[in-house]
Amino acid sequence: MTIAYVQFSDETETKIVSVFGGPQDPNVYPNQGEVDDTDQRYIDYFHPPVDIVAVNTAAQAVLSTAASVAMVPYFLAQNLGNATDDDTIKGKAWQQYYRDLKLVDLTVADPTWPTMPE
Numbered sequence: 001m002t003i004a005y006v007q008f009s010d011e012t013e014t015k016i017v018s019v020f021g022g023p024q025d026p027n028v029y030p031n032q033g034e035v036d037d038t039d040q041r042y043i044d045y046f047h048p049p050v051d052i053v054a055v056n057t058a059a060q061a062v063l064s065t066a067a068s069v070a071m072v073p074y075f076l077a078q079n080l081g082n083a084t085d086d087d088t089i090k091g092k093a094w095q096q097y098y099r100d101l102k103l104v105d106l107t108v109a110d111p112t113w114p115t116m117p118e
Contacts (some may be wrong), residue, residue, distance in 0.1 A: 007019075015016055
């Protein structure tokens with residue numbers, strides 16, 4: 001077991017925000033303490049928990065942007081009145097994919113993403 005000199009975020013000592021090689025001036029670094037290397041707060045400092053929702057929200061944004069870009073030529077053809085039947089089918093497929101992306105459960109570690117149209 002190794003002792004670590006740490007600084008906590010506040011007086012509640014629930015979250016470590018700095019680790020030092022030895023004690024520091026408390027006027028410069030308030031809320032100091034000592035913990036051993038098996039303390040969960042110390043472990044969390046070096047291995048913070050992953051924010052699953054943030055990671056999945058970022059992935060959803062990337063996929064939604066790709067879908068939006070893919071839809072543009074098909075919707076443009078429809079708006080200009082020169083869309084083929086194939087353009088209409090592909091545009092609708094991309095639109096459905098975009099809608100399905102918004103229904104994905106972002107709170108799970110490994111969400112089931114819809115399949116991107118071809």
